[in-house]
Amino acid sequence: MSQNKTEAGTGRKENIIAEARRDREFREKTYRERALKLFPHVCGKCGREFTGRKLKELTVHHRDHNHDNNPPDGSNWELLCIYCHDNEHSRYLDAEWYGVETPGGEKQAPSAHKPFEGLETLLKVKKLPLT
Numbered sequence: 719m720s721q722n723k724t725e726a727g728t729g730r731k732e733n734i735i736a737e738a739r740r741d742r743e744f745r746e747k748t749y750r751e752r753a754l755k756l757f758p759h760v761c762g763k764c765g766r767e768f769t770g771r772k773l774k775e776l777t778v779h780h781r782d783h784n785h786d787n788n789p790p791d792g793s794n795w796e797l798l799c800i801y802c803h804d805n806e807h808s809r810y811l812d813a814e815w816y817g818v819e820t821p822g823g824e825k826q827a828p829s830a831h832k833p834f835e836g837l838e839t840l841l842k843v844k845k846l847p848l849t
């Protein structure tokens with residue numbers, strides 16, 4: 719009896735995407751955990767409470783929409799559920815929701831926003847081919 723071992727070489731692309739996502743999630747996790755310690759686990763908009771497994775639906779929103787502004791007292795954070803958070807950002811198409819960092823505090827006019835700019839920046843940072 720021989721065991722049939724197959725090593726699949728698939729999922730490489732998924733791995734790269736997963737890695738980039740993990741990277742971002744890790745960054746978000748650090749202040750998310752702090753925010754969850756500071757605030758009650760309630761959505762600041764709809765007032766729903768999140769416990770146990772549901773807790774991952776609660777996300778940290780930056781009041782000034784600046785991802786890099788993370789004061790330890792949590793004054794720039796607001797806990798929002800994923801639905802309210804999405805709703806909040808569909809009104810302000812800004813960098814925070816897409817994880818784009820603007821170097822040097824450079825301000826971009828909203829009209830100059832391109833939908834794929836965030837992806838391009840992400841790929842450049844991770845030095846990935848654009849194909």
Ligand SMILES: [Zn+2]
Pocket residue numbers: 761762763764765766798799800801802803
């Ligand atoms: Zn909500």
Ligand SMILES: [Zn+2]
Pocket residue numbers: 778779780803806807814815
């Ligand atoms: Zn937000």
